[in-house]
Amino acid sequence: MDGDYEDVTMYTLDADVEEQLLLGHNECTFIWSNKEGWPVGVIMSYVWRKGRFWLTASGQRARVAAVRRDPRVCVVVTSTGSALPRNKAVTWKGTCMIHDRPEVKDWFYEELARALNPDDARRAAQFESFLDSPRRVVLEVTPTQRIGYDGAKMRAATDTFLGDR
Numbered sequence: 001m002d003g004d005y006e007d008v009t010m011y012t013l014d015a016d017v018e019e020q021l022l023l024g025h026n027e028c029t030f031i032w033s034n035k036e037g038w039p040v041g042v043i044m045s046y047v048w049r050k051g052r053f054w055l056t057a058s059g060q061r062a063r064v065a066a067v068r069r070d071p072r073v074c075v076v077v078t079s080t081g082s083a084l085p086r087n088k089a090v091t092w093k094g095t096c097m098i099h100d101r102p103e104v105k106d107w108f109y110e111e112l113a114r115a116l117n118p119d120d121a122r123r124a125a126q127f128e129s130f131l132d133s134p135r136r137v138v139l140e141v142t143p144t145q146r147i148g149y150d151g152a153k154m155r156a157a158t159d160t161f162l163g164d165r
Contacts, residue, residue: 008154011149011154011157012148013089013090013148013149014150020084021077021079021084021088023048024084025077025079026045026046026047026112026115026116027043027044027045027077028043028046028075028077029043029077030042030044030055030063030074030075030139031073031074031075031076032066032074032096033066033070033072034062035066035069040063041076042063044057046112047112049111051142051143052141052142053075053139053140053141053143054108054111054138054140056108056131056137056139057136058135058137059100059135059137060135064098064139067096067098071095072093072096073095073096074091074093075091075141075143076089076091077089077090085152086151087149087151087152087154087155088149088150088151088152089149089151093143094142094144095141095142096139096140097140097142098139099137104138104140105131105136105138108138109128109131113127113128113131
């Protein structure tokens, strides 16, 4: 490290750590653009399956209408609040497809319910039944561009740099 905090690209998240993060967490920030082109984001539950982010919302939500207009979205996941070490994050730009087909809802509702209730099968089954509502849709985000960050790498480099002084 040369003491330059401008370039943090060398502190990217390794692929195996990213996979742990995406599988081990179930909360993300989902970001889209509104009619005026402004970015808007909310915290949502997700599951990472098949190399994609899967989320759900009621079809009358503004984010669903926005994605129908413009499928370009962003998903941000951090290790905050998870069992994983702190200061890890990944941001993915991607495209979002909206599903309302039963075959997608069936597998996804079960996966999400189990992810959010890993130690309580009864509660997972109850939650799964709540998800199955008439206007609910499933959002599938296919990642296209990634920005990863591993704060532990930056801290180690900083410690080494400061130790050299």
